[in-house]
Amino acid sequence: MSAPEKQPVDLYKLSEIAEGPHSFKQNPNRLRPPARRYKPARQVIGDEQKYLQTKENIKFDTPTWFSVAAPPSLVPQKHYCDITGLRGKYKNPANSLRFHNVEIYQEIIKNMPPGVDQEYLELRGANVILK
Amino acid sequence: MAPTKVKTEEPELPPQKVHLLRDVVPPTDLDPIYSNYQTGVPIALDIGCSSFKIGLTNSPEPHNIFPSVAARYRDRKALKTLTLAGKDVYRDSLVRSSIKTPFDGPLVTNWDYMEVLLDYSLAHLGVVGDNGRLNNPLILTEPVGVPFSQRKNMYEILFEAYQAPKVTFGIDSLFSFYANSTSSTASGLVIGTGHESTHVIPVLHGKGILSQTKRIDFGGHQAEQFLGKLLSLKYPYFPSKLNAHHTSNLFRDFCYVSKDYQEEIDHILDMDKLEEADIIVQAPVEINVGTEKKKSEEELARQAAKRREQGKRLQEQAQQKRLEKLIQKQEEWDYYSKFREESEKLNKSELQARLETDGFDDLADFNKYMSGLEKSLKKAHDQDIGEGDNHEVDPASAWPLLDTPDDQLTEEQIKEKRKQRLHKANYDARERSKELKRQQEEEKAQYEREQQEWREKDLEDWCNVKRIHLAGLISKYKESIKLLESFKDRKSAAAQQRMKNIADLANDESGSTSAASRKRRRNANSTIDNDPNDTFGANDDDWAVYRDISNQKIEEELGETNQEILSLEEELLKFDPNFHHEDTFAASQTFDWRNSVLHKFIHGPRQNITIAMQAEGINPDEIDNHPEIIRKNHQIHVNVERIRVPEILFQPHIAGLDQAGISEISSDLLNRSFGSSFYEGGDSLNLIRDVFVTGGLAHLPNFTTRVTNDFTSFLPVGAPIRVRTARDPIGDSWRGMQKWASSEECENSYISKADYEEYGPEYIKEHGLGNVSLR
Numbered sequence: 001m002s003a004p005e006k007q008p009v010d011l012y013k014l015s016e017i018a019e020g021p022h023s024f025k026q027n028p029n030r031l032r033p034p035a036r037r038y039k040p041a042r043q044v045i046g047d048e049q050k051y052l053q054t055k056e057n058i059k060f061d062t063p064t065w066f067s068v069a070a071p072p073s074l075v076p077q078k079h080y081c082d083i084t085g086l087r088g089k090y091k092n093p094a095n096s097l098r099f100h101n102v103e104i105y106q107e108i109i110k111n112m113p114p115g116v117d118q119e120y121l122e123l124r125g126a127n128v129i130l131k
Numbered sequence: 132m133a134p135t136k137v138k139t140e141e142p143e144l145p146p147q148k149v150h151l152l153r154d155v156v157p158p159t160d161l162d163p164i165y166s167n168y169q170t171g172v173p174i175a176l177d178i179g180c181s182s183f184k185i186g187l188t189n190s191p192e193p194h195n196i197f198p199s200v201a202a203r204y205r206d207r208k209a210l211k212t213l214t215l216a217g218k219d220v221y222r223d224s225l226v227r228s229s230i231k232t233p234f235d236g237p238l239v240t241n242w243d244y245m246e247v248l249l250d251y252s253l254a255h256l257g258v259v260g261d262n263g264r265l266n267n268p269l270i271l272t273e274p275v276g277v278p279f280s281q282r283k284n285m286y287e288i289l290f291e292a293y294q295a296p297k298v299t300f301g302i303d304s305l306f307s308f309y310a311n312s313t314s315s316t317a318s319g320l321v322i323g324t325g326h327e328s329t330h331v332i333p334v335l336h337g338k339g340i341l342s343q344t345k346r347i348d349f350g351g352h353q354a355e356q357f358l359g360k361l362l363s364l365k366y367p368y369f370p371s372k373l374n375a376h377h378t379s380n381l382f383r384d385f386c387y388v389s390k391d392y393q394e395e396i397d398h399i400l401d402m403d404k405l406e407e408a409d410i411i412v413q414a415p416v417e418i419n420v421g422t423e424k425k426k427s428e429e430e431l432a433r434q435a436a437k438r439r440e441q442g443k444r445l446q447e448q449a450q451q452k453r454l455e456k457l458i459q460k461q462e463e464w465d466y467y468s469k470f471r472e473e474s475e476k477l478n479k480s481e482l483q484a485r486l487e488t489d490g491f492d493d494l495a496d497f498n499k500y501m502s503g504l505e506k507s508l509k510k511a512h513d514q515d516i517g518e519g520d521n522h523e524v525d526p527a528s529a530w531p532l533l534d535t536p537d538d539q540l541t542e543e544q545i546k547e548k549r550k551q552r553l554h555k556a557n558y559d560a561r562e563r564s565k566e567l568k569r570q571q572e573e574e575k576a577q578y579e580r581e582q583q584e585w586r587e588k589d590l591e592d593w594c595n596v597k598r599i600h601l602a603g604l605i606s607k608y609k610e611s612i613k614l615l616e617s618f619k620d621r622k623s624a625a626a627q628q629r630m631k632n633i634a635d636l637a638n639d640e641s642g643s644t645s646a647a648s649r650k651r652r653r654n655a656n657s658t659i660d661n662d663p664n665d666t667f668g669a670n671d672d673d674w675a676v677y678r679d680i681s682n683q684k685i686e687e688e689l690g691e692t693n694q695e696i697l698s699l700e701e702e703l704l705k706f707d708p709n710f711h712h713e714d715t716f717a718a719s720q721t722f723d724w725r726n727s728v729l730h731k732f733i734h735g736p737r738q739n740i741t742i743a744m745q746a747e748g749i750n751p752d753e754i755d756n757h758p759e760i761i762r763k764n765h766q767i768h769v770n771v772e773r774i775r776v777p778e779i780l781f782q783p784h785i786a787g788l789d790q791a792g793i794s795e796i797s798s799d800l801l802n803r804s805f806g807s808s809f810y811e812g813g814d815s816l817n818l819i820r821d822v823f824v825t826g827g828l829a830h831l832p833n834f835t836t837r838v839t840n841d842f843t844s845f846l847p848v849g850a851p852i853r854v855r856t857a858r859d860p861i862g863d864s865w866r867g868m869q870k871w872a873s874s875e876e877c878e879n880s881y882i883s884k885a886d887y888e889e890y891g892p893e894y895i896k897e898h899g900l901g902n903v904s905l906r
Contacts, residue, residue, distance in 0.1 A: 011206075011223055014161075015213040018201070018251040025250065026263030030291045038242075039280075041235035048278035055905055063341035063903055065276040068330075070345040070783075070790040077784050078393070084732045085361075085775040086396050103729050116364070123360060125787020 082120045083108050097121065144737055149766070150384070152414045155376040157221040162195050168257035173268040173877075175868035176252060177303060180234045181326035181351065181827065183217070184865040185252045187267070188872040193865040195255050201244045202229045216251040236348075237274055237327035242284050249288060264294035268881055270868045272303040275330055275344055277902060283892040290887050297881035304330055305339045305900040306867030307825040307857050315874065318814075319821030320800075322793060322838070324828035324860075325350045329780060331796045333805070333818055338899035343804050345796045349779055349788055351827045355382045357786055358776045362767060365733065370765060371414050381769060382776065385410050387832040389774040390840060392781070399771055400731045409735040409770045416765040418758045457511045461553055464504050471501070530555050586706055594707045601699050605716050608692045611685055618682055636676065735768040777831050781841065794841035797822075802845065809847055819846060822854040829860035871900065 039047075048065050052058055061067065081088040081100035088098030092109055095117040099105050109117075121127040169189060177184035179199060186194035197217030204213045204226045213226070220230050233244035253265065260266060269289060273282065282300070289295045304323025309315070316337035323330040329347040333340045359378035363369070373381075389395045398404050470489075474482050483493065491497040530551040537545055586593045617623040667673050696716050703710040712718060724730040724738050733739075740763060744754050754760055779785045781792040791799070801807070805814040819842065824834055835854040842852050857863040871877050880898040887894070893906045 011213055011215065011219075011226070012209075012211070014215055014219045014222070017254045018216040018219070018247050019214045020250055020254075022250055022254060022258075022260070023263065024253060024258045024260030024265040025292050026260065027292060027294050039240055041238045041240055044238050044240065044278055044280055047280055051279050052905075058905065061342040062905065063276045063344060064905070065278050068276045068341070068344050068346045070331075070347045070796055072789045073782075073784060073791040073795055075791075075795060078782065080396075080775075080785060083364075084400075084728065085771040086400070086728070101728060103727060107729050116367075119360075119364060123357070123364075123787065124785060125789075 082123065095121070096126065147409065147411050147735065147737060149411045149413050152373075152377055152412050152767070153380040153384070154374070155221060158218045162197055162218055162255050164255050165194050165257040168259065170266045171268075173270055173872040174253070174256060174258075175270045175865055175872060176249070177272045177306075177865045177868060179272070179303065179326060180232075180237060182861070183248060183252055184862060185256060186865065186869070187256055188270075188869045191866070191869065193862055193869075195252070196862070197251075199234065199248060200230045200232050201247045201251075202226045202231065204229050214247055216247050234327070237325070237350075238278065239281055239284070242288070245284075246288055246292065249293075253293070260293075264296075266296065269295050269298045270872055270877065271298065271300050272306065272864060272868070273300045273902065274328070275302055275332070275341060275346060275902065279893065279905070282895075286887055286892045290884050294884065297883045298887075299877065299880045299882065299898075300895065300902065301868065301871070301898070301900040302332070302339060302902065303864040304332060304825050305334065306865075306871065307860070307863040308334060308823050308867070309337075309900060310863045310867035310870055311823065311825075311855075311857050312821075315876075317821065318817035319823045320797065320818040322797075322822065322824045322826075322829075324780070324824070324826035326352050326827060329793065329826070329828070331793060331800065333800060333814075335814055335817060339901075341903055343800055345791075345800075347780070347783055347788070347790050347793070347796070349783055349786060349790075351382070353786065354386070354776050354779065354828070355379045357779065358382050358386070358772055361772050361775070362769070365772075366767060369414075369767070370416075373414075381412065381767075383830070385769050386773050386777050388777045388780075388834045388837045390833050390836050392774060392778050395774055396771065399774070400728055402725060402731075402736055405731055405736040405770060408773065409768055410773065411735060412767045412769060413762070414765040414767070416761060418761050453511065457508070457553070458550075460504060460508055460511075461549060464501075464508060465549060467497075467501060467504070529558075582702075590706070594703070594709070597699060597703055597707070598710075601696065601703065601716075604692055604696045604699065608689065608696065608716075611689045611692065615682060615685055615689070732771060733768065735770065739763075777828070777834075780828065781837070793838070794845070797842065798845040807847075809850055816851075819850055819852045822852065823857065824854065825857040825860045825863060827861055829856045867900075 045065065052064055052066070058064065079088040079091075079098050080086065081104060082097045083104050084100050086100040088100060090101075090105070091098050092105065095109075097109055097117055097120055099109055118127045165187065167189060168187065173188045175186060175188055175193075177193070181199060182196055183199050184193040184196050186192065195217075198220075199217075200220055201214065201216040202220040204215065204223075205211075206213055215222070215226055220226055231241065231244060233239050233241040233248060235241075239245050258265060258267070271285070271289075273285075277300075286298070289298050302323075303325070304321050307323070308317070308319060308321045312319070314337070318335045318337075319333075321330070321332040321334055321339075323332060327348075327350045329350055330344060331347075332344045355375065355378045358381060359373055359375070362373060362378070362381075399408050470485075474485065477485065486493060486497055489497075491500065532540065532544060532548040532551050533555060535544075535548070537548070540548060582593070614625055617625040618629065620626060700710075700715045700717075704712070704715070722742070724734070724742070730739065741754060741760055744757070744760070745751075775785070779788070781794055783790045783792055801815045801818060805818065808815040809819075810816065822838060822842065824838065828834070835856055839852060839854045842854070843850075846852060859866070876898050880896040880901065882895060893904075895902070895904050895906075897904050
């Protein structure tokens with residue numbers, strides 16, 4: 001969708017605001033650490049784990065990135081239909097998709113193109129991941 | 132609905148409201164630049180994964196709120212790279228395609244972009260550094276238990292690039308709570324729902340208890356993505372793709388927290404509930420109406436008449452030809468039958484000579500030809516019975532020549548006699564078939580009479596017997612359907628058995644199988660494809676084997692059973708007072724969309740008009756091009772999803788997260804970690820007296836009601852629970868920072884540049900609204 005711009009905007013001017021130079025950012029001695037540029041979150045978290053292992057005063061309840069993560073649920077899981085989200089009383093033994101009633105099974109699950117079942121399972125993290 | 136003997140018409144339903152699918156709207160105004168800049172006033176930056184809220188603390192409101200995105204775009208003409216941030220990225224469609232966020236999940240991963248966004252923030256605050264530095268203290272937000280490298284990188288930018296005098300960090304939800312509390316020592320349970328994660332943080336006497344804090348890795352962003360995936364699976368053939376802005380808007384506009392999920396999903400697809408719950412969203416679509424002119428009625432009628440005329444002419448021609456052939460054949464037969472009579476008197480060699488002059492090989496060949504001739508004559512007679520002239524003839528006087536011997540007749544008369552014989556044969560056959568029909572009718576009438584008597588004598592018994600018979604037929608019908616169905620599945624027992632039968636059949640087909648297979652074994656090079664002994668197909672009848680093993684027989688049976696069911700039901704409808712139209716097999720088999728969960732899930736509480744039009748027998752091309760159908764094909768029905776997505780906060784396993792939900796975490800916290808201290812002055816009591824919901828998802832309707840309901844279920848009876856949302860769930864964390872900036876606590880928790888240089892990036896000063904030091 002490209003809505004017509006109301007007034008012509010000078011993108012260069014806008015760019016200057018973000019890019020600078022800024023009067024508040026004039027440190028000639030600033031060092032650019034080379035390694036900091038881009039790290040995916042997974043790696044950042046991995047580094048944090050290593051970092052925490054070097055700390056001696058970490059106790060079980062010290063609030064770190066890992067200790068504040070919510071624990072697994074202890075209440076029995078309720079089952080829901082993978083297709084509609086209604087109660088999922090039944091399970092297809094072939095691909096373990098849950099379904100609400102026979103109609104869902106007959107119309108959707110039986111005629112499912114290959115691979116779609118995995119997409120449904122992926123929603124609840126139950127898909128098969130080949131490594 | 133009362134049972135009826137006739138089909139009922141469905142009542143009309145009023146049309147539903149249609150919402151339009153909303154895309155991103157480019158902001159019309161630029162982010163303003165602050166004119167009230169003062170050196171030394173603390174600057175508060177609420178750095179959220181979805182938006183930045185920034186401002187100098189000399190103002191009560193955040194000055195700028197903009198999405199935390201940036202874009203780099205190379206202008207090839209000017210050979211210049213443009214860097215745009217915040218709202219500006221939506222200004223140009225080319226730039227819009229390269230939008231990026233510095234965040235990956237809840238963490239900052241692209242520090243270049245983060246720096247761009249900070250530059251952009253400070254520039255819009257009108258910051259002027261007369262000594263090349265930033266001369267204001269900074270208050271920033273960070274996640275709970277932030278990884279060390281994150282803070283280190285942030286310190287680096289703040290102290291190295293801007294050379295800020297002093298900096299402090301806090302947690303956004305706690306700032307929001309601070310802004311919404313009257314005293315700085317308030318207690319409460321903070322539920323902070325963010326863009327990437329949701330936190331449950333207990334606050335006692337103004338201090339966040341981070342050791343008891345829990346984080347669910349699910350926030351608004353995940354919810355929107357989940358909704359997008361659900362909808363793309365629900366409508367796999369949807370013509371246009373939903374982008375992130377579409378799903379985001381759908382989520383914000385229509386999702387709500389269910390007050391009682393288990394109860395609500397059981398009834399959300401009931402017709403009356405669905406009427407309210409179902410939302411139609413229309414994706415933009417262009418419809419061209421009426422490109423082709425339809426042919427008029429008259430023209431169609433004329434065409435049909437012309438076709439009929441042609442057909443008639445052809446039929447007449449064919450009949451003419453058939454008659455000519457028939458006469459010729461009849462003549463031939465007459466000639467050869469006379470020849471056969473004569474041939475009995477001849478001896479062998481004479482006969483052979485006669486046969487050869489007439490073009491036959493031998494007597495067998497001749498007999499074969501004769502039998503063929505007879506057969507075709509008989510067939511022709513049978514065929515003409517139906518269409519022959521129907522005027523009455525008197526069998527006694529119509530064919531006078533037949534009884535006269537040939538030798539008394541002239542040439543002309545013999546010919547006439549032949550014709551008469553043909554006619555007589557026709558007449559006889561017609562009479563026979565008439566007689567047969569009459570007999571059948573009599574039998575039928577007899578049967579009707581018997582039935583009638585039976586009914587008069589004992590209607591109940593009659594009904595029972597008929598019903599039992601009907602039930603038997605129906606179950607037979609279903610069995611056959613099942614059998615046919617199971618043939619489709621290659622692995623089913625029925626299909627396997629059938630394959631076995633076919634294999635057996637192929638084996639005994641030729642009596643010489645054992646010899647042939649032995650031969651085949653001897654000839655190692657021959658396979659099933661090039662076996663010289665395989666003569667299958669040489670005779671056309673060989674192919675009949677495929678007809679034998681096809682499922683046609685079952686299908687034919689199916690049709691017969693269906694006919695029987697229909698006629699039986701007709702009788703029952705007529706005579707059984709308790710048998711109604713609803714009880715018929717057809718009625719139970721017809722698709723009633725009101726009872727179809729799937730139909731209501733996908734098409735909402737109105738009948739899918741494609742199905743309706745197909746039922747009316749409109750041709751498929753017309754259906755596809757019907758403007759209403761095209762419009763419907765671009766519509767999404769959001770119903771179960773409206774509650775299914777927000778429910779993940781309470782049951783994260785729905786989205787495959789192996790974590791406890793908000794209520795379970797809180798229950799654990801109040802009943803176990805704080806020891807169920809619901810007496811006056813106890814921690815648990817203090818917490819439940821102020822359950823505080825903040826963050827973007829607090830905008831979802833019914834959030835507080837649901838939290839109240841869930842909490843009530845695990846709290847002691849009569850516990851004084853109070854749940855509230857922030858006045859402004861998104862902006863209040865900034866207001867909390869602004870309020871906090873003037874407190875003594877804030878003053879004491881700044882890290883100065885000197886501290887940073889002396890103690891390194893690990894050093895922080897702990898305070899009630901921030902993370903703890905791990906040093």
